[in-house]
Amino acid sequence: MTDGPDHVPGWGSVPGADTLRGDAVLPAVMTAPAPGGPPSGQPDASAGGPGHGPGRPRRGLRKGAVIGIVAGAAALVLLVVAGGIGWSVGSDSHSAERPVQAFLQDVEDGRLSDALESAGIDRDTDDVLLTDAAYAEAGDKITAHRITSVDEGDDRATVRVLLTQAGRSVPATFELERTGTDWGVFPVWELQPPSLGSVEVVVQGPTRSGVQVAGAQVTTGDLGAVALRAFPGSYEVSADGGKWFTADASTAAVRGFGTPGTPVVLATTLTDAGQQAASKAVDSWVDGCVASPTATPDGCSFYAYGENPANTYTNQKWTLDARPAVGVGAWSSKGWLVETRSPGSASFTADFTGPAGRGRATAGPIDVNASGWITGFDDDGATFVPAVANGSSDSGS
Structure with a gap:
């Protein structure tokens, strides 16, 4: 039959009614086309398949590619940030103030040996105060510091600081020199040895x-003074006169760096032993003058005159009638001043022969003064130097 179902094209592909179930999938040729779409089984031009027009949408990036781009950008940002932080840290650690900070921190912590080394300060045997032990005995030391300015040039830098010392602000300036670079970028600064203050002591002795x-322990020089380099602080000073003399202890203050200290003057006084030794030295000098077998004892304050050149004098002799009373006062330019409070007296006698025959010559009594100075002491006692000699301030007879 030409018009039965068996002769309709595609009809034979229709499954029988007994094979239709709700979960059966229709063959592709029987799938209903989308409204307005192409026949079933034909490609949709709007899908952008091969050979179709520009209306097809572009395919999006895969999720993995997007994550990779984001991660790369984040890594770049982190690298830039890390580089900036590294530059900042490197610049800060290579600032000219860093060596100054380290030096002052060592001083404040009492590590004087480390401070000397970091600042390049040479110490010799006379620098008895540039030790950890001596600085530990000092008072009014630096307790804090604050950088006020940093001026960096190509090869030199200046760092200004305010030091806190004894409750006051003390300015200080430090110089540095550039000695090279780290990694070819950051400057390396070397602290130049700062000028130190000094403890100056003058002993009136x-x-x-x-x-x-x-x-x-130190010793004064030929001018009776000594100067010692010292770090900021206050230092107790005393004279060591042994058993002969003493002086009240004093304090030498060193303010900051490079500031000369005010000299500390130690006024000495003789001890009882010193006074006794001084009196003994004066008595010995007087006795030596009296024992001189001449009318003009050398280096003495009394003498006799009026002898006749035509006579020959023998048995010349001085007799001490009374000792001078003296007092020993404060130190002057030459020594402890010895003043004659009341003069002594001496008489002179001698035998003579001459054109007129034999006779006996006499002179006196003559004042005996014993003014002068006690210039020092040794194991044997005091040394006395007279202020008058051969009657330069006395009259003979």
């Missing part, structure tokens, strides 16, 4: 006197 400064 003999030259080469012993002095104790912060427990360290």
Whole structure:
């Protein structure tokens, strides 16, 4: 039959009614086309398949590619940030103030040996105060500091600081030199040795006197003075006169760096032993003058005159009638001043022969003065130097 279902094209592909179930999938040729779409089984031009027009949408990036781009950008940002932080840290650690900070921190912590080394300060045997032990004895030391300005040039830098010392602000300036670079970028600064202050002591006493400064023993020079380099602080000073003389202890203050200290003057006084030794030295000098077998004892304050050149004098002799009374006062330019409070007296006698025959010559009584100075002491006692000699301030007879 030409018009039965068996002759309709495609009809034979229709499954029988007994094979139709709700979960059966229709063959592709029987799938209903989308409204307005192409026949079933034909590609949709709007899908952008091969050979179709530009209306096809572009395919999006895969999720993995997007994550990779984001991660790369984040890594770049982190690298830039890390580089900026590294530059900042490197610049800060290579700032000219860093060596100054380290130096002052060592000083504040009492690590004087480390401070000397970091600042390149050479120490010799006379620098008895540039030790950890001596500085530990000092008071009024630096307790804090604050950088106020940093001026960096190509090769030199200047760092200004305010030091806190004894409750006051003390300015200080430090110089640095550039010695090279780290990694070819960051400057390396070297602190130049700062000028130190000094403890200056003047002893009103003999030259080469012993002095104790912060427990360290030193000796004055030919001018009776000594100067010692010192870090900021206050140092106790005392004279070591042994059993002969003493002086009240004092304090030497060193403010900041490079500031000369005010000289500390130690006024000495004789001890009882010193007074006794001084009196003995004066008596010995008087006795030596009296024992001189001449009318004009050398280096003495009394003498006799009026002898006849035509006579020959023998048995010349001085007799001390009374000793001068003296007092020993404060140190002057030459020594402890010895003043004659009341003069003594002496008489002179001698035998003579001459054109008129034999006879006996006499002179006196003559004042005996014993003014002068006690210039020092040794194991044998005091040394007395008279102020008058051969009657330069006395009259003979």
